[in-house]
Amino acid sequence: MAENAENIKVLICQGTGGLASGAKAVADAFEAEFKKHGVEAKVGKRCEVIGTGCRGLCANDVLVDVQLPGQEAVTYDFVTPELVTQIVEEHVLNNQVVEKKKAGPYYAKFLEKQQRIIFSRCGTVNAESLDDFLAHRGFEGIKKAVTMKPEEVIEEVKRSGLRGRGGGGFPTGVKWSFCKASPGKEKYLICNADEGDPGAFMDRSILEGDPYGLIEGMMIGAYAIGCTFGYVYCRAEYPLAIKRLQKAIDTCYEKGFLGKNAMGLGFDFDMRIKAGAGAFVCGEETALMASIEGQRGMSRPRPPFPAVRGLWGKPTNINNVETFANVSYIFYNGADWYSSIGTEGTKGTKIFALTGKVKHTGLVEVPAGTTMKEVIYDVCGGILNNRKFKAVQAGGPSGGCLPAEALDAQVDYDSLIKAGAMMGSGGLVVMDETTCMVDIARFFLNFTRVESCGKCIPCRIGLKIMLEILERICSGEGSEGDIELLQDMAYDIKKSSLCGLGQTAPNPVLSTIRYFRHEYEAHIKEKQCPSHSCKPLLKFEVIDNACKKCGLCFKVCPVDAVRWEKGQLAIIDKEKCTKCTSCYDACRFMAIE
Amino acid sequence: MSEVAEKVQEQEVDLTGANQVIDKYLDMHGALMPVLQEIQEVYGYIPEPTVHLVAERLNVYTSQIYGVLTFYAQFHLEPRGKYIVRVCMGTACHVKGAGRIADTLKERLGIGHAETTEDLKFTAEYVACIGACGMAPVIMVNDATYGSLSVQKMDDVIQKYMKMD
Numbered sequence: 001m002a003e004n005a006e007n008i009k010v011l012i013c014q015g016t017g018g019l020a021s022g023a024k025a026v027a028d029a030f031e032a033e034f035k036k037h038g039v040e041a042k043v044g045k046r047c048e049v050i051g052t053g054c055r056g057l058c059a060n061d062v063l064v065d066v067q068l069p070g071q072e073a074v075t076y077d078f079v080t081p082e083l084v085t086q087i088v089e090e091h092v093l094n095n096q097v098v099e100k101k102k103a104g105p106y107y108a109k110f111l112e113k114q115q116r117i118i119f120s121r122c123g124t125v126n127a128e129s130l131d132d133f134l135a136h137r138g139f140e141g142i143k144k145a146v147t148m149k150p151e152e153v154i155e156e157v158k159r160s161g162l163r164g165r166g167g168g169g170f171p172t173g174v175k176w177s178f179c180k181a182s183p184g185k186e187k188y189l190i191c192n193a194d195e196g197d198p199g200a201f202m203d204r205s206i207l208e209g210d211p212y213g214l215i216e217g218m219m220i221g222a223y224a225i226g227c228t229f230g231y232v233y234c235r236a237e238y239p240l241a242i243k244r245l246q247k248a249i250d251t252c253y254e255k256g257f258l259g260k261n262a263m264g265l266g267f268d269f270d271m272r273i274k275a276g277a278g279a280f281v282c283g284e285e286t287a288l289m290a291s292i293e294g295q296r297g298m299s300r301p302r303p304p305f306p307a308v309r310g311l312w313g314k315p316t317n318i319n320n321v322e323t324f325a326n327v328s329y330i331f332y333n334g335a336d337w338y339s340s341i342g343t344e345g346t347k348g349t350k351i352f353a354l355t356g357k358v359k360h361t362g363l364v365e366v367p368a369g370t371t372m373k374e375v376i377y378d379v380c381g382g383i384l385n386n387r388k389f390k391a392v393q394a395g396g397p398s399g400g401c402l403p404a405e406a407l408d409a410q411v412d413y414d415s416l417i418k419a420g421a422m423m424g425s426g427g428l429v430v431m432d433e434t435t436c437m438v439d440i441a442r443f444f445l446n447f448t449r450v451e452s453c454g455k456c457i458p459c460r461i462g463l464k465i466m467l468e469i470l471e472r473i474c475s476g477e478g479s480e481g482d483i484e485l486l487q488d489m490a491y492d493i494k495k496s497s498l499c500g501l502g503q504t505a506p507n508p509v510l511s512t513i514r515y516f517r518h519e520y521e522a523h524i525k526e527k528q529c530p531s532h533s534c535k536p537l538l539k540f541e542v543i544d545n546a547c548k549k550c551g552l553c554f555k556v557c558p559v560d561a562v563r564w565e566k567g568q569l570a571i572i573d574k575e576k577c578t579k580c581t582s583c584y585d586a587c588r589f590m591a592i593e
Numbered sequence: 594m595s596e597v598a599e600k601v602q603e604q605e606v607d608l609t610g611a612n613q614v615i616d617k618y619l620d621m622h623g624a625l626m627p628v629l630q631e632i633q634e635v636y637g638y639i640p641e642p643t644v645h646l647v648a649e650r651l652n653v654y655t656s657q658i659y660g661v662l663t664f665y666a667q668f669h670l671e672p673r674g675k676y677i678v679r680v681c682m683g684t685a686c687h688v689k690g691a692g693r694i695a696d697t698l699k700e701r702l703g704i705g706h707a708e709t710t711e712d713l714k715f716t717a718e719y720v721a722c723i724g725a726c727g728m729a730p731v732i733m734v735n736d737a738t739y740g741s742l743s744v745q746k747m748d749d750v751i752q753k754y755m756k757m758d
Contacts, residue, residue: 058727
């Protein structure tokens with residue numbers, strides 16, 4: 001690291017978010033500018049353009065850090081190739097920071113309440129470089145682990161209090177000890193990277209931004225349990241993540257960090273990526289193993305648990321990406337350090353993916369126990385367009401929607417369950433007053449119905465009937481008693497389904513009924529959608545006394561159905577209107593019905 | 594089977610590519626899925642003759658192969674367009690108006706979920722989540738991601754690809 005300190009560094013976020021916003025073009029522009037000005041000769045220092053993983057603040061991509069030797073890095077946001085010329089000429093050549101384009105104070109605020117441990121390498125190192133990884137404590141954890149006995153390694157993880165980050169929250173050390181205790185020489189380790197929850201993308205960012213960190217975590221797990229082969233089951237929808245991880249694995253094999261006598265540490269570990277093929281249910285461990293074996297991804301009853309009879313009938317241990325990433329840090333800093341972070345029941349930090357109607361969407365890593373309010377308002381800047389907060393959906397399709405009253409809930413496993421949601425993989429979708437809760441329940445149920453593997457009847461048929469009821473309500477044809485019927489069915493499905501998918505699928509319906517029953521009633525009794533979001537119940541009329549004559553609706557209408565002149569009320573032409581709801585979303589005064 | 598598929602199916606399928614894929618995996622545990630995935634990479638979809646070839650050479654029942662093919666969303670039994678437009682239907686995208694984006698696509702190209710235009714240029718797919726929720730609503734055209742879409746921006750993207758070969 002020391003020999004690099006003299007270099008000029010330009011760090012560019014090249015996760016999926018960055019690349020989608022044009023990070024590649026920005027990187028090319030920097031290279032071109034450096035060449036054009038002959039910066040290396042003029043300043044007398046080497047210039048490096050480094051592609052890093054995601055830095056969390058996806059809403060403001062492309063984020064660029066310019067680091068001159070001996071100075072603190074300066075962050076620019078919304079960087080375009082055109083802006084690069086200015087940054088290079090003023091900042092790099094003349095040491096004048098381009099103040100106007102610097103990321104605003106919200107960037108400091110975004111980072112203030114966070115504690116970025118798992119993400120400490122994401123966004124600061126070149127994700128594809130093994131040298132960078134080694135310079136940032138890489139593989140120190142596994143080196144420390146092999147000095148201990150496998151039993152001691154498991155004990156250390158138990159002592160740290162780490163709980164599985166995939167959603168269930170089962171203590172990781174205890175899980176490992178089950179698999180270790182299973183008889184048999186051949187065992188398997190699986191990393192579950194089938195992040196199917198809509199609204200969550202932290203696993204993807206870890207895979208893209210710190211692939212070596214995952215490999216290290218898996219090596220520690222393999223050493224502790226005594227297995228020699230690991231699979232990473234990754235969604236095929238994540239091509240960049242698969243590419244980066246594959247590259248990291250290949251590099252590790254080349255340098256002897258994986259394979260026979262890995263790193264010269266005296267144990268063997270091989271690993272391979274298995275790309276999924278698009279089935280949400282494969283995130284469930286028994287279905288995931290069936291999928292690796294080349295069968296339909298259907299879950300099976302447990303016991304026997306995977307720790308006893310798993311992949312190919314051998315004892316198998318499955319952990320989530322984020323769990324493995326945590327393991328490395330436990331061994332860098334020790335279990336005592338780790339357990340000093342977080343709350344009584346949930347140790348360490350948790351990464352949340354904040355999306356929806358929130359100002360600064362992105363990935364946030366906070367110590368467990370931070371309240372929901374702090375995460376949404378302090379870290380992520382509150383609600384978009386100054387609208388009113390309505391609910392936050394936590395835990396994906398298997399979680400629940402929490403209303404404003406529950407905002408003081410802490411984000412840890414137990415408090416969330418008490419409030420009627422769950423941690424899940426950590427997706428938080430923020431909703432404002434334009435989101436209809438009945439429609440959201442319908443949306444999740446539609447998702448789980450499509451993704452149900454169909455093996456057990458409650459899930460296959462029960463969810464379909466519930467969905468039909470919700471669709472009826474959304475189109476204004478609901479009838480008395482529907483709410484009670486939904487509740488009855490929900491409890492039955494939860495009780496009698498075979499796997500986690502069916503057992504949790506009715507959760508969004510239950511939690512929306514619990515907190516937003518009045519919206520269901522408005523749909524059924526008054527045939528109205530209070531949030532104006534269910535299309536069949538929408539009128540598309542401008543409310544005269546609410547309209548502020550700003551013309552925003554006029555600007556966004558794709559079919560010119562809105563008539564508006566400066567200082568005049570807007571009028572919607574119903575003949576031309578295609579009911580696309582663009583105007584409704586754009587209006588900041590709720591003036592369209 | 595759709596008309597498009599029938600037209601293509603009439604042509605002979607060259608099995609060399611499929612054979613090469615199977616050669617690589619002959620003695621691997623659980624080879625079926627990777628084999629099918631790679632065959633799909635070669636042909637763009639899974640042509641019927643390759644299914645029989647896989648059954649014979651890997652010694653699995655054709656019924657098991659079709660079981661797998663129809664279970665997973667990413668296997669395709671019919672030829673697909675040159676540009677695959679994946680419209681993300683995740684929660685974040687839904688809340689921010691993914692339905693509108695899908696409607697625009699349908700209006701401009703006349704294709705809905707899992708449909709292909711007659712000239713084999715576009716295929717539309719509604720997918721669960723592509724993990725770029727920070728920039729919802731999002732679509733992917735082949736490997737390129739387009740985020741923070743509005744109806745207008747979506748239009749521009751479609752126009753761009755329509756002009757390309």
